Amino acid sequence: MTNYSLENSVIRELGSYLAERIESFGQITSMQKFSDGQSNPTYKMTTTHRDYVLRSKPPGKLLKSAHAVDREFRVICALKDTAVPTPEAFCLCEGENPLGVDFFVMEFVDGNIHWNPSLPNHLPLQRRVIFGKIAEVVAALHSVNVQEVGLSDFGRPGNYFERQVTRWETQYLESIEEPDQGMASLISWLKDNKLSDDGISGLVHGDLRIDNLIFSKDDKKILAILDWELSTLGHPLADLAYICMQWRMPSDGQFLPGLGGLSRPALGIPTEEEFLHAYCSARGIPGIPRWNYYIAFSYFRLISILQGVVYRAALGNASNPQGIDHIKQSIPILIRDAVALI
Numbered sequence: 001m002t003n004y005s006l007e008n009s010v011i012r013e014l015g016s017y018l019a020e021r022i023e024s025f026g027q028i029t030s031m032q033k034f035s036d037g038q039s040n041p042t043y044k045m046t047t048t049h050r051d052y053v054l055r056s057k058p059p060g061k062l063l064k065s066a067h068a069v070d071r072e073f074r075v076i077c078a079l080k081d082t083a084v085p086t087p088e089a090f091c092l093c094e095g096e097n098p099l100g101v102d103f104f105v106m107e108f109v110d111g112n113i114h115w116n117p118s119l120p121n122h123l124p125l126q127r128r129v130i131f132g133k134i135a136e137v138v139a140a141l142h143s144v145n146v147q148e149v150g151l152s153d154f155g156r157p158g159n160y161f162e163r164q165v166t167r168w169e170t171q172y173l174e175s176i177e178e179p180d181q182g183m184a185s186l187i188s189w190l191k192d193n194k195l196s197d198d199g200i201s202g203l204v205h206g207d208l209r210i211d212n213l214i215f216s217k218d219d220k221k222i223l224a225i226l227d228w229e230l231s232t233l234g235h236p237l238a239d240l241a242y243i244c245m246q247w248r249m250p251s252d253g254q255f256l257p258g259l260g261g262l263s264r265p266a267l268g269i270p271t272e273e274e275f276l277h278a279y280c281s282a283r284g285i286p287g288i289p290r291w292n293y294y295i296a297f298s299y300f301r302l303i304s305i306l307q308g309v310v311y312r313a314a315l316g317n318a319s320n321p322q323g324i325d326h327i328k329q330s331i332p333i334l335i336r337d338a339v340a341l342i
Contacts, residue, residue, distance in 0.1 A: 013098040015047075021091045022105065024049055040069060040229055044108060051110075053087065056103035058312070070094065071154075072228040073104040075203070078149040083140040085224050109224045111214040116257050117246045117269075122219070124268025130219055131270050132278060134210065137222045138243065139282035142236035144203045151203060155233030159197050161297060164234070165190050168304035175304075175311035182335040186300050189342040195293055204239040206230025209246070209256070230305075238301075240279060241294035245302065247272040248295070248337065255326040292341055299338035306331055 015028040026049035034042045045052045057069055073092040080086065088107040097103070119127045146152050156163065169187050173179060205212075207230050214224040249258025264271050270278065276288065288294070306327050313324045 010098055017093075017098050018091070018105065021093070022052075026050070040072075045105070051108035052090070053106050053108050054103055055106070056099060057101045068229055069102050069104050071231060073106075075151065075154070075228045075231045076106065078151050079144070082144055082149060084144060085137065085222050086228075087224050087226075109214045111216055111223045112219060113211055113214055115211050117210045117259055118251060118257070118262055118267060119269075124266075126219060127268040128270065130215065131275060133215075133220070133222050134213065134243070135275055135278035136282055137213070137225065138208060138240060139279050141205060141225070142202050142239065143283060146203050146233060151233070154203070154231075155201075157201055157233070158199075160201065160235045160238070161190075161195050162197075164238070164301065165194070165297070168301050172304040172307050175308045180332070180335055182339045183300075183303060186296065186335070186338050186342060190293075190297060190300060193293060193342075195290065200235055200237075201233050202236050204232060204234040204236060206232060206234075206239070206242075208239055208243040210243075237288060237294050238297060240276070241291070241298040242302070244272055244275065245295065245298050247275075250333070253330060253333070255323065255330040296338055296341045299334055299341070303331060303334050303338065306334070 011028050011031065015025075019025040019027075026047035028045060028047050030044075030046045031054070032044045032046075034044065040055050041058055042056075043054045045054045055069060055072065070092060073089055076086045076089040080088070087109050090105045090107070092102075092104040093099075094102045114130070119130060122130070144151075146154065165187065172183065172187075205225065205228060207227050208225075212225060212227045213222050214226065215221065216223055246256075246258040247264075248260055249256060250260045251257055251262050259269065262269075276291075280287065309327055310324060310331070
């Protein structure tokens with residue numbers, strides 16, 4: 001974490017503002033920005049009573065539909081009494097406020113965050129337990145009854161992949177001067193080989209990665225899923241494929257290292273097929289046909305997201321400017337690997 005430089009007067013005003021909205025809030029004693037992450041700026045906010053997390057929109061010009069802190073707040077609140085672990089959410093602050101941007105405040109969950117899916121500091125049995133818990137919590141998320149939790153209007157019904165390809169193609173083209181030819185081929189392939197609408201829809205996270213999960217100190221339980229900015233109603237298998245990309249991404253990647261090239265059995269990490277079987281068993285569903293399409297789609301979507309991050313950096317409003325070079329270097333590698341799938 002890094003110190004968040006705010007004028008003392010702004011901090012005092014923010015403290016008074018939140019004290020009117022959060023019971024027993026206390027006074028702000030420090031604010032530290034989490035240095036990781038490239039989207040919504042996120043801060044650990046310590047008060048005289050407890051620790052909180054403040055998550056805000058970035059300042060400046062933003063891409064359409066990006067940085068939806070209101071949607072994050074809504075879905076976290078909706079999942080409060082479900083089997084999906086989320087932090088407690090306290091308040092959403094929109095419009096005029098001391099920070100000048102929309103933000104929300106939630107609980108600070110103290111636990112372990114693992115940045116490398118190979119879990120280099122763990123034993124084989126510990127790794128297997130961790131990946132088993134991931135499969136369980138992803139299955140729990142995709143089993144949520146959106147009507148019961150008040151999220152039936154959280155996204156548009158039907159034709160999820162067709163709509164998503166259109167959305168992310170538009171964002172990709174808006175964030176780059178000259179489209180990559182490999183990316184253009186990937187987009188054409190996704191359109192020409194589109195999946196028929198099977199009518200399946202549910203709550204999807206949109207950015208499921210091991211580093212968006214907080215584990216207990218003994219790594220035997222997942223305490224919270226973080227970063228719900230891209231959540232919507234969609235096809236659960238798109239969410240599943242997104243997290244399964246880590247089995248294919250290079251283990252030496254500077255940005256989002258994966259499990260590619262590693263001996264999973266020796267490490268105690270399940271194969272991609274074993275992880276899929278655990279997920280399907282937890283949800284009571286059969287095998288997954290045309291799995292390659294889901295993976296190719298997930299690569300396309302991730303590339304589009306990252307290109308948007310690079311675009312924001314060029315505009316001067318990236319949350320973590322220091323990581324932009326690694327992202328730039330990763331995009332052609334991701335395009336190469338995605339094109340190899342089609």
